[in-house]
Every structure is written in structure tokens, then in C-alpha cells.
Amino acid sequence: MSNGYNEKVIEVFSNPKNVGKIDNADGVGTVGNATCGDIMKIYLKIKNNIIVDAKFQTFGCAAAIATSSTATEMIIGKTVDEAERLTNADVVENLGGLPAQKMHCSVLAEEAIREAIKDYRAKQK
Amino acid sequence: MDRIYFDHAATTPVSRKVLDKMMPYFSDVFGNAHSQHGFGRQAIKGVDEARSQVAKAIGCLPNEVYFTGSGTEANNWAVKGAALAKKAKGKHIITSQIEHPSVLNNCKWLEKQGYEVTYLPVDSEGFVIVDELKKAIREDTILVSIMLANNEVGSIQPYKQINEVIKQYKGCLYHVDAVQAIGAIKVDVKDIGCDLLTLSGHKFYGPKGVGALYIRNGLKIEKLIIAGAQERSMRGGTTNTPAVVGIGQAIEDAVANMDEYSTHCQTLRDRFINRVENEIPMVKLNGPRANRLPNNANFSFDFIEGEGILFRLDLAGIAVSSGSACSSGSLEPSHVLQAMGVDIVLCHGSIRFSFGSANTIEQVDYAVEKLKEIVKFLREMSPLFNLNEGESKNV
Known part of the structure; x- marks a missing residue:
């Protein structure tokens, strides 16, 4: 494909993991807006401060879908604090890079996870 | 194929x-x-x-x-x-x-x-x-x-x-x-x-x-x-x-060859448009039904973004183009669709199909089948497509 995506990104986009929603999620985060062409929604299941499951729903381009999939995979099994420190650079590195004009999509994944954690913490109070 | x-x-x-x-x-x-x-x-x-x-x-x-x-x-x-x-x-x-x-x-x-x-x-x-x-x-x-x-x-x-x-x-x-x-x-x-x-x-x-x-x-x-x-x-x-x-x-x-060519293209295009409109819910044909180039079809698919459709079709061996911002590298979606007053979310989900001499009815039918699968898959992934749970389309 001549779209600037590497093979890993195409593979993840073709077979994304953790697609869907979690009923009774402990934290839900939604970022982006449809006008800009990207919305990402992340659901977290958290037990004993560990992220035991994460799922996503994304309206967006191939990069947005690939970063959603990879970001959820990267945080499962991590503590909430560890997950909160995940950056878009970590996700992009895991994917082996993204075209420059697609970097903003990876920021959405980071932000959606932080929103979901914020939601989780708010519910804890 | x-x-x-x-x-x-x-x-x-x-x-x-x-x-x-x-x-x-x-x-x-x-x-x-x-x-x-x-x-x-x-x-x-x-x-x-x-x-x-x-x-x-x-x-x-x-x-x-x-x-x-x-x-x-x-x-x-x-x-x-x-x-x-x-x-x-x-x-x-x-x-x-x-x-x-x-x-x-x-x-x-x-x-x-x-x-x-x-x-x-x-x-x-x-x-x-x-x-x-x-x-x-x-x-x-x-x-x-x-x-x-x-x-x-x-x-x-x-x-x-x-x-x-x-x-x-x-x-x-x-x-x-x-x-x-x-x-x-x-x-x-x-x-x-x-x-x-x-x-x-x-x-x-x-x-x-x-x-x-x-x-x-x-x-x-x-x-x-x-x-x-x-x-x-x-x-x-x-x-x-x-x-x-x-x-x-x-x-x-x-x-x-114009008469023969335009008839050939129009036959394929009309079949494509009819099948897509009848078999895929929530699509919108962009552009006119009359006074339209015989080889052009342009659809918006609600709740999903064009690039995902384009790349999944490409992986299935079908080459189309997208008016969505992401695939063209610019951040603005199609200026043409925007000028026509198409909803900006639908602009992001637009795909152009343009037919030519080597295309066949079989190819059109195959593409429609693939398109149905892809649209269904991407909609299931879309946070905008959760109507039965009463969630707002405008997040």
C-alpha cells in the first residue's frame, strides 16, 4: 500500500484486537469529535488497581483504529498508574512508526485512556 | 478474483x-x-x-x-x-x-x-x-x-x-x-x-x-x-x-468509442448504485442522479470514516478513492462535498467509485459484497453506531 503505513500498522488495522465495549466498565473515556473525523472511546475493566480488560470503539482512519488496538493491548495487565503514563510515543513506537500527518491520531489513544482512568477514579470517590 | x-x-x-x-x-x-x-x-x-x-x-x-x-x-x-x-x-x-x-x-x-x-x-x-x-x-x-x-x-x-x-x-x-x-x-x-x-x-x-x-x-x-x-x-x-x-x-x-464506453460504464454504475442503496443501510449517494458522468458513483456511509473503507477495500484488491481528509493527507474533508452542504461527518465517510472499460458486472457484484462486509465491520467498531443503546450520534 502506498499510503505511508508500515506493514505492522496495516496488519493491526486489518485485524484489530479488543474491538467493542465492556458492559459495566469501571472507566470509560471518549475523546475527539466527528467533525474532525476522529472519535475514540475506551472502556476499562479494573480489578485491584490492575487493568484486566480494555476495549475500544473508534470512528476514524486506519491510524486511529490501529493505535486504539495497540494502546488497549499495551495497557492490559498494567496498573492504573502505569497505564496513565502510556504516551502516544510508546504506542507509535510499538507500531513501528506512523506517517507524520497521522501522529495526531496516536494522541487520541493516549488521551482516551487518561479520560477513562479519570472516569474510573471519579467513580472510586 | x-x-x-x-x-x-x-x-x-x-x-x-x-x-x-x-x-x-x-x-x-x-x-x-x-x-x-x-x-x-x-x-x-x-x-x-x-x-x-x-x-x-x-x-x-x-x-x-x-x-x-x-x-x-x-x-x-x-x-x-x-x-x-x-x-x-x-x-x-x-x-x-x-x-x-x-x-x-x-x-x-x-x-x-x-x-x-x-x-x-x-x-x-x-x-x-x-x-x-x-x-x-x-x-x-x-x-x-x-x-x-x-x-x-x-x-x-x-x-x-x-x-x-x-x-x-x-x-x-x-x-x-x-x-x-x-x-x-x-x-x-x-x-x-x-x-x-x-x-x-x-x-x-x-x-x-x-x-x-x-x-x-x-x-x-x-x-x-x-x-x-x-x-x-x-x-x-x-x-x-x-x-x-x-x-x-x-x-x-x-x-x-464514446457511446459504447459511456453505456458500458453507466450500466456498471447504475447496478452498483442500485445494489448499494438497496443492500447497505444508511448510505447517501453524493451528487445528482441525472446529468452525471456515466462512470461516477460517490457514496457517504454514515458512522464510519472513508479511509478505513478505502484501505479495507484495497486489502480486498479493490481500488477506490476517498474524499475524506485523512487519506489525502490534508485535515479538511472534500471541499466539493462541503460546498454541496453534505454533513461534515458524512464528508469524512465518502468514497468515490469510478468505472472504466475493463470493469465487469462480476467485479461490481464482488465489490458490493466486500463493501457490505466492510461497512458492517467498521460500523460495529464505531462509537457513533450504537443507536439501539440510545447513545447520541454527536459525541
Whole structure:
């Protein structure tokens, strides 16, 4: 494909993991807006401060879908604090890079996870 | 199934006949068409024949045809050349909001040079609103540049009504970008009534890297590429003989086969549109149902973004194009769909399918099946598509 995506990104986009929603999620985060062409929604299941499951729903381009999939995979099994420190650079590195004009999509994944954690913490109070 | 190409509005393959015609001009007949010797004379014969072929195809004289390096160059030349040549008369230009960037961005450039430009709106089907032209045109309007058919949604513009308005203003030039129209609909400069007309070889089974500009006899516009005596001193640069020979043969064939070609494309397109509308929920056909290029279909799929559809179709071996921002690398979705008033979320989910000579009914049916799967898959992934849970579409 001549779209600037590497093979890993195409593979993840073709077979994304953790697609869907979690009923009774402990934290839900939604970022982006449809006008800009990207919305990402992340659901977290958290037990004993560990992220035991994460799922996503994304309206967006191939990069947005690939970063959603990879970001959820990267945080499962991590503590909430560890997950909160995940950056878009970590996700992009895991994917082996993204075209420059697609970097903003990876920021959405980071932000959606932080929103979901914020939601989780708010519910804890 | 083999790869399927549904992107003929982007480019077409060079036909076998055109390629065979071009081949000798790469090495055997390699002379510079402007040389005085026998090698040059051999080359200029091919160029002259091509000029006659183009002229015959669009209903003008050979000396009204100027070869360029692309349709984009011809548009640059027409817009800038006319604006510069007519600046003593006025500095007002009219174009439409749905033009190709090679017209739009030249108009924007001219604004920086002190020209005033009116960008005419279009209706919801992608037709320029002629009443708006009547309101905008004035004594100091020097150029109206409106495409013959739109590249994204295929709307064939009301060129006769447009010309009726323009010809009441003496000295106002009419430029038509006919790049998408050749071979699909009749293109005759007298019938259109234009002073300038752009075409591009690779849109009708000719080679890339060659276009042409029709300049009505008696009209003087400024040059864009200034050099020597090539193209009767109007366009510098050594003539690209193989490409010029190619565009000549391609346009002759395109016009000769037009009825058969457009019927073939329209059969495929209509089947595609019918099946998509009947079998995929929540789709919107962008563009008109009548006065539309026979090979163009453009759909928006609600709740999903165009790039995902495009790449999944590509992985299934089906080539289409997207008007969505993400795939083109810009952040703004299609200016054409936005001008038509299509909801911006639907703009992001738009895909153009453009059919051509090698396409078949079987390919159309296969693509519809794939498209159904892909749209379903991406909708299930979309946070906007959770209607039964009562979630808002506008997150």
C-alpha cells in the first residue's frame, strides 16, 4: 500500500484486537469529535488497581483504529498508574512508526485512556 | 478474483492501441520536433497529426490546440494567462467552489496579486447555481472558469446556461476544465461556447504527463512557460513527442468509442448504485442522479470514516478513492462535498467509485459484497453506531 503505513500498522488495522465495549466498565473515556473525523472511546475493566480488560470503539482512519488496538493491548495487565503514563510515543513506537500527518491520531489513544482512568477514579470517590 | 480498479477518475491505463502508436517515438523517431533536419521532420509529423486529432475531437482548428505537460498546467495557463492578459479591462474573476485545485489555488494566488475572485456556490447535487453567476458577473469580470464535469461527484455543469450569461458581457472569457468529461460526454468547444478549454491525456486512456489547452483563434493570453519557439512560441519546452502522439490517438479513440464506453460504464454504475442503496443501510449517494458522468458513483456511509473503507477495500484488491481528509493527507474533508452542504461527518465517510472499460458486472457484484462486509465491520467498531443503546450520534 502506498499510503505511508508500515506493514505492522496495516496488519493491526486489518485485524484489530479488543474491538467493542465492556458492559459495566469501571472507566470509560471518549475523546475527539466527528467533525474532525476522529472519535475514540475506551472502556476499562479494573480489578485491584490492575487493568484486566480494555476495549475500544473508534470512528476514524486506519491510524486511529490501529493505535486504539495497540494502546488497549499495551495497557492490559498494567496498573492504573502505569497505564496513565502510556504516551502516544510508546504506542507509535510499538507500531513501528506512523506517517507524520497521522501522529495526531496516536494522541487520541493516549488521551482516551487518561479520560477513562479519570472516569474510573471519579467513580472510586 | 484479480485486483479490481474502480478509480478511473484518478487515472486510466494507456490503451494498447495508444501504447503501440507511442512506442516508435521513444527511440526510433526520437528527433526534436523543432529540429530542421529529417529526424525533426519525422517527429513533427507525429505532433501535427496529434494536434489534428485533438482538434477534430473537440471541434476546433489544429492551430487552436496547445500541448502542455498536464491538465494542471493547462488550467494554470488558462487562469493566470487570461487574468494577466485582461487586467487592463478588469480584475474580477468568477469560478466555482467545486473546481479542481489547479483552478482554485490559482484563483487564490491571483487574489494575492490584487485580483478579486467570486467563488460561486453549488446546489446540493453539485451544480453551479446560474442565478448566482448572473448576480456576480459585472463589467469588469474578465474570466469565468467553471469545470464541465466535477471530478468527485460527476455533476455535469449547465455550460450552455453559463455561456448564455457570459456572452452578454463582451470581453469576459469563458474557461472550461473538461478534464473529466472527454470520452464520457460530448465535448465541443463551439457547442460549449468557451474561449479556453483544458484536457488531460491520462483521463481517457492516454499517457500521463501531457495535456492540452484550447485557445480560441484571435484570443491572446499571456504565456505561462516562457522559452523558445515551441507551440508557436506560446509554450516553451521541447515537445514530449511520444506523449503528444499518445494523447492524439487516445482522444480520437475516446470520441469514436464514446457511446459504447459511456453505456458500458453507466450500466456498471447504475447496478452498483442500485445494489448499494438497496443492500447497505444508511448510505447517501453524493451528487445528482441525472446529468452525471456515466462512470461516477460517490457514496457517504454514515458512522464510519472513508479511509478505513478505502484501505479495507484495497486489502480486498479493490481500488477506490476517498474524499475524506485523512487519506489525502490534508485535515479538511472534500471541499466539493462541503460546498454541496453534505454533513461534515458524512464528508469524512465518502468514497468515490469510478468505472472504466475493463470493469465487469462480476467485479461490481464482488465489490458490493466486500463493501457490505466492510461497512458492517467498521460500523460495529464505531462509537457513533450504537443507536439501539440510545447513545447520541454527536459525541
